[in-house]
Amino acid sequence: MKIPISKPYFTDEEHRAMLRAFASGWVSQGPRVQEFEAAFAKLAGVKYAVAANSCTSAMHITLLALGVGPGDEVVVPSYTFVATANAVEYTGARPVFCDVLPDSYTIDPEDFARRITASTRAVMPVHQFGLVADMDAVRTVAKKKGIFVIEDAACAAGARRGGTHAGAFGIAGCFSFHPRKIITTGEGGMLVTSDEQLAERARVLRSHGASVSDLERHRDGGFVLPAYDVLGFNYRMTDLQASVGLRQLDKLERVIDVRRRRAEYYTERLAGVPGVTPPAVPDDAFHPFQSYVITLDDTLDRDAIGAAMEARGVATRQGTHAVHLTGYYSAKYGLSPDECPVARRLSEQTMALPLFPQLSRIEQNYVLQCLKDAIKDNRN
Numbered sequence: 001m002k003i004p005i006s007k008p009y010f011t012d013e014e015h016r017a018m019l020r021a022f023a024s025g026w027v028s029q030g031p032r033v034q035e036f037e038a039a040f041a042k043l044a045g046v047k048y049a050v051a052a053n054s055c056t057s058a059m060h061i062t063l064l065a066l067g068v069g070p071g072d073e074v075v076v077p078s079y080t081f082v083a084t085a086n087a088v089e090y091t092g093a094r095p096v097f098c099d100v101l102p103d104s105y106t107i108d109p110e111d112f113a114r115r116i117t118a119s120t121r122a123v124m125p126v127h128q129f130g131l132v133a134d135m136d137a138v139r140t141v142a143k144k145k146g147i148f149v150i151e152d153a154a155c156a157a158g159a160r161r162g163g164t165h166a167g168a169f170g171i172a173g174c175f176s177f178h179p180r181k182i183i184t185t186g187e188g189g190m191l192v193t194s195d196e197q198l199a200e201r202a203r204v205l206r207s208h209g210a211s212v213s214d215l216e217r218h219r220d221g222g223f224v225l226p227a228y229d230v231l232g233f234n235y236r237m238t239d240l241q242a243s244v245g246l247r248q249l250d251k252l253e254r255v256i257d258v259r260r261r262r263a264e265y266y267t268e269r270l271a272g273v274p275g276v277t278p279p280a281v282p283d284d285a286f287h288p289f290q291s292y293v294i295t296l297d298d299t300l301d302r303d304a305i306g307a308a309m310e311a312r313g314v315a316t317r318q319g320t321h322a323v324h325l326t327g328y329y330s331a332k333y334g335l336s337p338d339e340c341p342v343a344r345r346l347s348e349q350t351m352a353l354p355l356f357p358q359l360s361r362i363e364q365n366y367v368l369q370c371l372k373d374a375i376k377d378n379r380n
């Protein structure tokens with residue numbers, strides 16, 4: 001057997017939608033992007049959505065639109081994909097790393113509070129692997145200190161906590177449509193917010209700083225001269241991508257339902273396996289399981305176990321890395337590995353198991369058997 005870590009899920013609907021987009025003549029950002037934005041805003045329960053070519057660029061323009069720049073600090077959990085910190089770094093602000101909680105893999109609100117200084121402008125909680133962070137605690141601290149909450153919701157399409165969708169807790173939230181995420185447009189991102197000024201600024205920043213979009217010019221007969229008063233970027237999503245995204249969105253509920261059932265099966269079968277801690281799901285969380293990530297005891301060699309499983313055809317991955325340990329950040333800011341001890345340990349001991357809608361029960365049983373065998377061998 002050969003089982004990948006993840007696999008995008010498409011049907012003929014995406015193929016047909018993309019052909020229609022080609023035939024329409026709008027292949028760059030146009031009416032399909034606008035439709036996708038409206039559908040996504042509705043899903044998240046916010047007023048505005050601004051599509052971008054990635055979650056990273058969506059986070060970048062969110063920070064810029066809020067005026068974050070040189071001299072500012074933004075608190076970021078260390079246990080995340082490097083892109084969260086990179087988005088801060090692009091603005092000239094300094095990412096300040098805080099630790100995460102060992103059971104939820106999400107931001108430790110108390111450690112976040114300890115990292116706040118007079119220069120802190122924002123915090124970026126990450127809904128790691130799809131689990132919405134403890135937003136009540138994060139918002140309470142942020143509110144008291146007057147700092148923005150920007151959610152890295154890259155993995156959290158369809159995720160909820162206490163009934164509220166990811167991205168609707170802070171001033172803004174950013175989602176990813178990379179193929180490793182729950183729904184995909186190849187590459188792509190989405191900023192959601194209920195702040196009109198933020199949405200407007202982000203729309204201008206994503207399209208060369210132009211005050212008027214191509215779609216608006218087209219509708220007004222073409223001769224509308226945009227102003228270019230700010231330094232913008234080309235961070236636009238294409239209508240080809242949005243046509244796929246709309247059909248992926250139709251599937252979201254079904255896809256999450258299957259992912260949750262597969263995750264539940266793993267958790268059931270891993271109960272009582274010594275050395276393995278399955279992912280925790282708080283009572284008030286609706287977890288879409290973008291990834292299924294276990295923690296292995298310190299006595300186990302995660303990389304050796306991963307290699308043994310790979311040799312039998314089962315792909316696994318590190319849950320995610322600890323950004324404060326990466327070469328760029330540790331060198332630039334002179335960070336000690338002990339800066340965020342939980343993030344460090346999780347970067348060494350977490351393991352993502354294969355999870356995607358097409359994964360069969362037989363394949364899951366094979367993954368479980370390979371994991372148990374590898375653990376047994378690792379103990380001897």
Ligand SMILES: *Cc1c(COP(=O)(O)O)cnc(C)c1O
Nearest residue numbers: 054055056081083154176177178
């Ligand atoms: C995937 C991911 C990103 C980056 O998303 P892109 O769309 O590839 O830019 C950012 N943060 C987290 C937590 C992610 O998992």
